[in-house]
């Protein structure tokens with residue numbers, strides 16, 4: 001996982017340790033580090049900020065070369081990255097849902113993101129996860145634009161033995177979502193998962209549509225779904241969606257397909273919102289909780 005980012009960090013720290021460190025060398029190493037971060041899909045402004053922080057913490061600390069410059073440098077970088085990640089808000093997904101359930105009220109989640117990032121697939125995975133954890137679930141097929149979108153969600157619902165609420169193509173997505181909420185209330189369902197249409201970055205109509213769904217439904221959670229493979233594009237989508245919809249958390253998909261890893265760090269840093277799950281493939285089980293410590297270890301700790 002995140003092999004590219006991991007090997008960039010390894011290269012930099014190893015190179016650094018093989019040099020006889022002189023004044024000025026740190027700057028050179030840090031510049032190389034910054035470039036490596038950017039190549040691993042970390043947004044330039046974040047890379048710069050990280051390097052600045054490393055510079056601040058490393059200045060004045062004495063590197064005992066006989067000890068191990070490499071681990072010294074790596075430990076610094078690791079701390080800085082960890083602190084950045086820990087600045088984001090926190091969300092215990094299953095816990096917040098379970099707490100709402102105890103009050104006897106319905107929990108609704110809207111999934112947002114552009115076409116093809118994995119929203120529908122992720123909703124199915126979440127549907128299975130919730131079902132396995134004892135929650136009753138209904139899907140709302142509120143992507144009424146994309147050909148095949150309703151059938152795709154319906155097929156997943158069938159396989160998972162879950163109910164899907166849908167209307168015809170072209171129907172008002174807010175109306176579909178509202179229908180699903182009414183259905184869930186009258187059937188005492190715990191959670192409604194609302195699929196939405198992907199917004200092309202230029203299409204204001206679709207963005208307005210998302211805003212309308214959010215206003216009508218007032219969901220308990222708004223989750224942004226981003227494709228890790230799209231790297232820096234995903235970071236700018238996250239930024240834009242965050243500004244328009246103020247989403248609560250993100251899920252990054254396609255991590256299995258050799259994603260570089262920088263997008264994860266950038267999204268958290270840019271939006272201040274946590275990543276709660278990683279999509280690791282096309283099967284229902286291929287969804288793992290995102291954990292800051294694991295992420296940081298997977299990048300920094302040498303095996």
Ligand SMILES: Nc1nc2c(ncn2[C@@H]2O[C@H](COP(=O)(O)OP(=O)(O)O)[C@@H](O)[C@H]2O)c(=O)[nH]1
Pocket residue numbers: 113114115116117118119120121122198253254255256257278279280281282286
């Ligand atoms: N490898 C991989 N493919 C995924 C993952 N999540 C979704 N996909 C695939 O990405 C494509 C688009 O997914 P879809 O859920 O339809 O995206 P949507 O347009 O956002 O609803 C499909 O072919 C999915 O099977 C993942 O975690 N890993």
Ligand SMILES: [Mg+2]
Pocket residue numbers: 119120121143149195196
């Ligand atoms: Mg879809």
